[in-house]
Amino acid sequence: MPKKKKTKKTKIPKKSKVLKNKVKSKSEVKTSEKKSMTLGADIKPEIKKIKKQPTEKRIYNLKDYVVYPKHGVGKITNVEKATIGEIDIQFYKIFIEKEKLTLTVPINQQSKLRPISSINQINKCISILKTKPKIKRTMWSRRAQEYDQKINSGKIYELSEVVKDLNKNTDIIADQSYSERQLFEKAYERLKSEFEAVLKISPEDVQKKMDKALGRTQILENTE
Secondary structure (H helix, E strand, C coil): CCCCCCCCCCCCCCCHHHHHHHHHHHHHHHHHHHHHHHHHCCEEEEEEEECCCCCCCCCCCCCCCCEECCCCEEEEEEEEEEEEECCCEEEEEECCCCCCCEEEEHHHHHHCCCCCCCCHHHHHHHHHHHCCCCCCCHHHHHHHHHHHHHHHHCCCHHHHHHHHHHCCCCCCCHHHHHHHCCCHHHHHHHHHHHHHHHHHCCCHHHHHHHHHHCCCHHHHHHHC
């Protein structure tokens, strides 16, 4: 019988180390993904709340005095309601005596208003009026703009500073320019009206009190 030829067994190549490494890297990726997912689940996304429009909690009543920065002291004459665009809105009616003007201010926009000053604040204003005026060397147009901003700021101390700085201790028109005198009178009347509302005394007594602090009493005595 013819001898059978021996067939060579084909060796199956073993998986290379590189492939093993690749398999390991894939498994590592999966585990890292799982870890990242668990970490992501633990860390909650920060939810930022949308801030609502700021509103003051203070509620003013009828006949209360308030200060509207651009117009000065006013008195609440009424609290009314109106429907605008299917929205109910409450607002104050404020009468400005000096300007014979009635303002309509929504209650949710009370940040434009402030209550009238306290007695202590009025006393501090008087002490400001007694100090020496600050003399600035800048151009009048720039100073006038600064004074006007202070007058319309609604801050009583800044208003007192304008009155003090523009006070000339004289009624001679030549000693003041027209615009300077206008700003002084505007600031003076604004401050005087708040003094009247807080101190609850006559306008004549308020004027005497302010003029004494400013050193203007000599002018009144000379005119009399």
